[in-house]
Amino acid sequence: MTNTATLVCRNLWKLYGPEPERFLAKHGPSPTEAALRSAGLVSAVADASLSIERGEIFVIMGLSGSGKSTLVRCLSRLIEPTGGEVLFEGVDLLRASPADLIELRRHKMGMVFQHFALLPHLSVLDNVAFPLEIRGLGRSEREKPAREMIELVGLQGREHNLPYQLSGGQQQRVGIARSLITDPDVWFLDEPFSALDPLIRREMQNEFMRLQDQLHKTIVFITHDFEEAVRVGDRIAIMREGRIVQVGTPEELVRAPDNDYVAEFTRDAPRSKIFSARSIMRAPRTGEAVAGVIPAASKVRDFAAKVEASELPFGVANEAGEQIGVVDRRAVMSILVGAGEPA
Amino acid sequence: MTAAAVETKIPASAEWMRPGRVAVLLFAVLSLVAFLLPDGVLPAWTRQLPAEFRIGLDTWISAALKWLVEDATFGLFTFKDLTRGFAQLLNVPLDIATSILSTGLLDGRGSSAIQLAPPLPWIAVVGVVAALGYRFGGSKLALLAGGAFLYLAVFGQWASAMLTLSSIVVAAPLGIAVGLATGVAGYRVPLLRRIITPILDLMQTVPTFAYLIPILFLFGFGPVAAMIATMIYAAPPMVRVTMAALEGVPREIVEYGTMAGTTPRQMITKVMLPAARPQLLVGVNQVIMLSLNMVIIASMIGAGGLGFDVLTSLRRLDIGRGLEAGLAIVVLAIALDRLSQAYAAGARKRDAEGGLKPFLFGLAAFVAVTYLLALFVPPIATYPEALQISTAPFWTDAVKWINVNFFNVFDAVKTFILLNLLLPVKRFMMAQPWPLVAAMVGYAGWRLGGARLAALVVGLALFPVVTGQWDYTMMTVYLCGISVVVAALIGIPIGIYGGLSPRAWRVIEPAIDTLQTLPSFVYLIPAVMLFRVGDFTAMLAIVLYAVAPSVRYAAHGIRNVPTMLMEAGTSMGCTQKQSLRHIQVPVALPTILLGINQTVMLALSMLVITALVGTRDLGQQVYMALTKADTGKGLVAGLCVAAIAIIADRLIGAAAQKLAAQRSGAVDAT
Ligand SMILES: Nc1ncnc2c1ncn2[C@@H]1O[C@H](COP(=O)(O)OP(=O)(O)OP(=O)(O)O)[C@@H](O)[C@H]1O
């Protein structure tokens, strides 16, 4: 995994209303809210700049109507942005010709939709094979990989069912299988689990993490559920009224919210799952004895019981095995109590 | 909310009339004066514009068409070659269908033709239809569809029915294909859509006959011309349905198509059309039903079969034969309607079950076996004549009996209504000068929808004036208006009753469903049977044909009154009658108005058909133009009917909208 940005956008705008392009041309790259309002424009995405790294799971979250779907559709150019720049693997996506776009989408992008968007007339097998079919592959060429994908998402035996014969969770598995069959570089998921009930959602999140462990895709994942964002995300961007108000790791957001809006989101976050030993350790006192050693990256939840039960603090070791600090009972308690969670 | 509030609030929604009361009164007085003035007092131009002020639209159209047919050329070939070629092209599938179903494979033409191979045996057709019924809708539908076709054989209508069917099996798929292609184009190209939509609107209001004439002119008399007319008549709903269905494809599915990297063409053929299939199939059903509706009308320009039988018997007043053939059309219509509906409803489920190949294979085997058997066993080929039952004598006798025993009663009823209702209204309407009518229509448009609507309706009202069709137009307004009033007076109470009582609705619904399935023509048969020709007969037929929407919308409106309002009424101690009068009917009024609007449209479309029984309105004008192949005159008269239809549609629509807006305001305020 090299750390180069795969998908970058700069000063991206999507305005709805009368003559949005002309407005943006006149008012420069960053018009004020007042100017927007007086022109009668609604900004679905306002001045968004992001850089998504190869192999990371980048979560976009925000309340309903905050512009998440619009942003992700601008990134894949399903919606034509009003202004700004989108670079996909160094290529300016907004200048790509229709033919280029078709090629890009056939080979490098995959998308999963909130309401599954399965083709109602095709069987599971044909739905999964569809992206290959429109590329012109023959039946035998496309069915083999399709069967493999169906197996990957655990739907073997259902190949010949039609979508309406499947449960929501099963339908979304088909949606996932079909978006992965082309082995895309970027995988967009727009609230993939929001339409599912909580138990299934949890199961699907686990599935998703399992898949990502195998596949290491670059992922743009949308959700309005902070807990889900924390579970799956490496980094999270929080949106409000079209603007990106903060980007950071879950820990950064919880520890240092930029404003009340972000703080409100993170308030009920499961802190013990977010904070790592590294972030709550203190410097060891000279000659302080330790009861054991904890890796710096491990989360509070995983070592809370151990530390709690011990009189002595635990040492925190970095990847190289050197002790860089200690965690004691008090530090752990403050995380657990601060979150209002039972230990 | 108190009882008093209800009392004042709901009638208050008729407020828009109040400032206009004086105007309405004034118009009423003027109308009455015009009616009471002796002939000759009003200047003649108020009834008929002098020739120099009229537009010779009819002669222009005729001349243009004549030029097209006689002189127009594209260099290499003439326009006439083009239409000829087109007709020949369409003749191919029609010939094939006719050979298979009706005549067999022929060598040569006319009576000297030799049959090389016989048509499908009747048993094969009945079996195929029953099998389709079974596959689409189980044994019940198999019984219905198979039974319907068996009926055609047993009652001696087979030959004509197969001729009709062969025209439909070609016209309907072609109409579907043309409609689908046009709809897709309209969806893809917004500019095209803006052109198509008003044309569709117009085509829906111009009476069918009016466009038979140019077709007759371009393609001559014969089965092909009739099939083209059928196609043109039946395709428009498919265009609409296609555009709406494509528009209705969920946004995410379209987005998925894009993200999968479909080309624009793949997007339509592989994503959107299949995803919209259930809605598209509704259009297919409509096309089939409209094709059947055209059966009799198309026989006027050369289609044979059941329509031709009905038409000739009607002309000869041979009630028995006419009724027999009419019933056969009804039976065919019901069978095809149920089959196509069941096909649409179960399409997805059948996909899941599969088994199409064995089914088709079995069907083919069955047809092949019966076909071979039929070569040696004649009763399998054609239903034996000895076993046929003709109901014609029975009907003729029945009608004779009725007429002998009840002639006086029927005649008295007819004369009474003619003298006391039809004739006075007719005299009243015919006395109205066009400036007054245009002013009234314009005023209504202005009150209901503002200046733009007023301009539109006045413009439309002046069209018959400047084309010299005023008298015929008023005659039309009279006959249609009175039929609509009668239909509404019958239909709305039935609808309200059906809306209140689900049990009653279970009886009413299938009845009006059937009324709407039947081709418009068949309504004429019993009316003529009992009352001979004339305005009264025409009115009766129109009422029968047009009553269904009044019933349906009234019931719908009543059922959809918010329960909250009903509960409010009950809590105030309204009796059932009071709540009906003060809550349900007023709240349902906008919906009821829309039903009346539909009734007006159906009445107008029935109008030309009633010309057959001797009315003297625009319908008659179109009909006469048809018999003389006078394109200009027919089209102009047809456009006058369209003008009436559009005026009625826009005014009633505006009134319903206005009422609905006030109603919802009243509901919100509670
Ligand atoms: N076609 C459109 N015309 C006008 N406004 C639009 C259009 N599409 C989206 N919007 C507006 O843009 C804003 C962002 O919408 P978007 O669908 O991106 O929100 P979202 O964050 O995905 O919400 P949800 O969680 O409900 O999916 C909304 O306020 C919406 O009203």
Ligand SMILES: [Mg+2]
């Ligand atoms: Mg969304």
